[in-house]
Amino acid sequence: MRPPHRALDAADLALLDRLTWGASAASVDDWARRGRRDGVQALLHPPQDSALPAPVQAAIDALSISQMPLPALVADLEQRRRGEDRQDYQQRLATVAREAASRSLLLALHAPHGLREQMAWFWFNHFNVGQTKANLRMLVGDYERALRPHALGRFGDLLVASATHAAMLRYLDNEQNAAGRLNENLARELMELHTLGVDGGYSQRDVQELARVLTGLGVNLGDTTPKVAPRLQPLYRREGLTEFHPGRHDLGDKTVLGQLVKGGRGWDEILEQLGALARHPATARHVCRKLAVFLVEDAPPPALVERLSQRFLATDGDIALTLETLIAAPECTASLGRKFKDPVHYVLSALRLVADPAAPMVDMAPVMGALNRLGEPLYGRATPDGYPLDEGAWNGSGQMAARFEVARTLSRLPAGPGRGALVPDETLMRPLSERTRSVLAKATTPQDRHALLLSCPEFMLR
Numbered sequence: 001m002r003p004p005h006r007a008l009d010a011a012d013l014a015l016l017d018r019l020t021w022g023a024s025a026a027s028v029d030d031w032a033r034r035g036r037r038d039g040v041q042a043l044l045h046p047p048q049d050s051a052l053p054a055p056v057q058a059a060i061d062a063l064s065i066s067q068m069p070l071p072a073l074v075a076d077l078e079q080r081r082r083g084e085d086r087q088d089y090q091q092r093l094a095t096v097a098r099e100a101a102s103r104s105l106l107l108a109l110h111a112p113h114g115l116r117e118q119m120a121w122f123w124f125n126h127f128n129v130g131q132t133k134a135n136l137r138m139l140v141g142d143y144e145r146a147l148r149p150h151a152l153g154r155f156g157d158l159l160v161a162s163a164t165h166a167a168m169l170r171y172l173d174n175e176q177n178a179a180g181r182l183n184e185n186l187a188r189e190l191m192e193l194h195t196l197g198v199d200g201g202y203s204q205r206d207v208q209e210l211a212r213v214l215t216g217l218g219v220n221l222g223d224t225t226p227k228v229a230p231r232l233q234p235l236y237r238r239e240g241l242t243e244f245h246p247g248r249h250d251l252g253d254k255t256v257l258g259q260l261v262k263g264g265r266g267w268d269e270i271l272e273q274l275g276a277l278a279r280h281p282a283t284a285r286h287v288c289r290k291l292a293v294f295l296v297e298d299a300p301p302p303a304l305v306e307r308l309s310q311r312f313l314a315t316d317g318d319i320a321l322t323l324e325t326l327i328a329a330p331e332c333t334a335s336l337g338r339k340f341k342d343p344v345h346y347v348l349s350a351l352r353l354v355a356d357p358a359a360p361m362v363d364m365a366p367v368m369g370a371l372n373r374l375g376e377p378l379y380g381r382a383t384p385d386g387y388p389l390d391e392g393a394w395n396g397s398g399q400m401a402a403r404f405e406v407a408r409t410l411s412r413l414p415a416g417p418g419r420g421a422l423v424p425d426e427t428l429m430r431p432l433s434e435r436t437r438s439v440l441a442k443a444t445t446p447q448d449r450h451a452l453l454l455s456c457p458e459f460m461l462r
Contacts, residue, residue: 007427012036014336014430017462018295019043019327020114022349023428026357027114040327044152044320046113056110059362063099070142074221074241077138093137100141101378102364108348109367110360119151119319120144121344122294126287127162127194128386129171131379136167139241140379143167155287155317156278163190163274166219166241172384175218177211179250187211189384195277197286202257209254213261213273216249217242235266244270278317284309288322290389295326297335298390304331337430339462340391343374346403349462350410350454353424366413370406374399404455411450424453432458 008016008028016031017023031039060066065073073096080089108117124144131140143165150158162168169175169186177183187210191202220243228236228247235246244267254261259276261269277283288308292300311325326332341349347370351361371377381387426432436456443449453459
């Protein structure tokens with residue numbers, strides 16, 4: 001039997017539920033022990049390495065992507081691709097992507113610092129890479145791991161980690177971007193989606209000039225170094241699968257957003273421009289509005305976005321400090337318990353509601369199945385804009401009918417190794433209405449009651 005946990009008042013419970021993938025018995029106990037102020041600070045400033053329950057850590061360690069370094073994994077996949085058995089190659093790609101999703105979900109469900117895991121998902125979605133293009137299934141897991149350490153760090157570091165990762169370079173075709181043969185895809189999305197926003201004041205000329213800065217930045221999946229002219233060899237750079245080839249780079253001067261970019265510096269030009277974009281006031285407004293949509297409401301008040309933007313700029317894009325301002329805002333407090341859950345929030349909060357520290361769930365197949373059914377699988381958004389964050393995208397009749405089916409499925413998960421058993425803890429939810437309690441009282445079996453609880457109006461909100 002699960003040991004009793006400490007009670008939280010409704011306000012603390014609602015805030016904890018908002019800042020994580022859903023309140024769990026363990027997170028409630030930790031919050032109650034620390035108190036609200038220290039509980040918030042612990043979520044905003046977690047240690048880089050946090051202990052996981054032993055069965056969860058064992059499940060992650062057993063994954064082939066945990067046992068094989070990325071270069072070796074890519075070499076193995078490339079060898080399979082060149083072989084005659086294409087089915088073997090495709091199956092291996094599918095396995096790698098499935099393992100990456102499993103690792104991500106295990107951390108979301110069981111890591112003790114839930115805000116970081118929630119923000120890791122948010123930033124992946126912000127800098128989205130869809131796994132269906134080319135062979136990106138072998139890279140999305142490493143891309144996610146590259147973003148996670150910066151999820152509560154500096155936005156500028158996060159931007160560099162995203163824009164220079166092989167997955168992003170392949171997804172937005174920067175491998176094809178070379179002097180005299182510009183490909184503007186990455187430059188355009190960097191400005192429109194990742195930093196300034198569609199109304200951020202840049203022009204088509206700025207996109208072209210930024211694309212010139214990014215020429216030569218590509219991917220090298222092999223272990224050979226390309227031939228580079230002797231005078232350019234000092235500019236060559238290789239970091240993992242990412243390669244800067246100075247022979248493909250436009251060495252001339254550029255002008256981006258009215259500022260001269262001195263040419264001939266290669267990698268340093270790229271870092272300089274990413275830094276300038278990260279520190280731009282339009283980036284602060286665009287990113288902070290998106291944070292407010294994710295953590296406050298679909299149409300955040302302009303005054304809140306402005307306060308967040310000012311904190312973002314004053315702290316050089318410190319995400320944790322910006323979120324500290326958001327959490328303390330009266331607009332955030334007023335919104336608690338009113339934000340509609342997207343499918344990922346819905347499924348993960350349902351499973352965290354029943355998490356048993358003594359027998360944690362490690363089989364992620366039912367979780368992935370539920371997310372597929374609800375239309376929000378990890379790495380599944382094909383377009384670079386990421387999944388929508390607003391209620392209107394997820395509250396249609398078809399989605400709700402699918403949620404009721406998922407609720408029935410989750411309520412009947414069989415107990416067994418790695419699966420646990422669904423025993424919802426209603427004290428981890430915001431108070432239930434009399435109408436909901438009346439409906440639950442009419443359930444004739446525990447499974448029906450559990451399905452009704454996961455289908456009730458209160459559980460659709462966070």
